[in-house]
Amino acid sequence: MSLANFFRRKSPWILHFDTGGCNGCSIEVVAALTPRFDIERFGMLAKGTPRHADILVVTGPVTRQCLPRLKRIYEQMPEPKIVVGLGSCAMSNGAFDGCYNVVGPLDKHLPVKAFVPGCPPRPEAIIHGLMAVLEELK
Ligand code: SF4
DSSP, X not given: XXXXXXXXXXXXXXXXXXXXXXXXXXXXXXXXXXXXXXGGGGTXXXXXXXXXXXXXXXXSOOBTTTHHHHHHHHHHXXXXXXXXXXXXXXXXXXXXXTOTTBOOOGGGTSOEEEEEOSSSOOHHHHHHHHHHHXXXXX
């Protein structure tokens, strides 16, 4: 394992991208970042730029409008990069399945390493899912 990968695994930086769901999953992601659930105790940090991110966390259904932006963000992330889908919408389009503008699920367009199920998933489940995929950075 290279030195860079060692530190990435110890302190991965996360980019959250919401494709436009109901915002329920986004609120749970914010809850996971707040002191109550405190995702930073595991060394994870939310970042606002894909160029610094190790893990792309996607919530909501993939829509025709957001798909090019989602792909561009993924391409801007440095290797090794991991994609995690949160919630039923990312997994299977959820409540938005069949809508004219929905082109998901997420793993049809990006190499998703893991999904965290739920509508929305609880902050504990989000943290657990992210911890599980960190093994991939070994
Ligand atoms: S999975 Fe549920 S909570 Fe999350 S964006 Fe979709 S409808 Fe909203």
